Amino acid sequence: MATVITWNISRLDCVPQTPEGADYVVTAYWSCNGANGDYRANVYGTCSFAVVQGEAFTPYADLTQDQVLGWCWVNGVDKESAEAAVEQQIQNQINPPIVSPPLPWSAQP
DSSP states (O other): OOOOEEEEEEEEEEEETTTTTEEEEEEEEEEEEETTTTTEEEEEEEEEEEEEEEEOOGGGGGHHHHHHHHHHTTTTTOOHHHHHHHHHHHHHSSSSSSSSOOOTOOOOO
């Protein structure tokens, strides 16, 4: 079964008022989530953006999650690396690289 990856923006921090407009986004809280059958994994973080005067401004109410994720990916969030980390977490659940068997001197039934 293949791992299904989804990205999510859970919160945006904004400067209330700038010359460009109201609620100028300066931080996005993102997560990359994976699911493969009963196995789940995620990585998460934040991405900060500088207020850039004169930049094309999208009003807060018109922003889309895809647009904000795009900003994250061009401002330091490594999409491929995050997705690979999620996939590796899931594979480690399916085939644990380290196990803890019972101690050899433990009483065995």
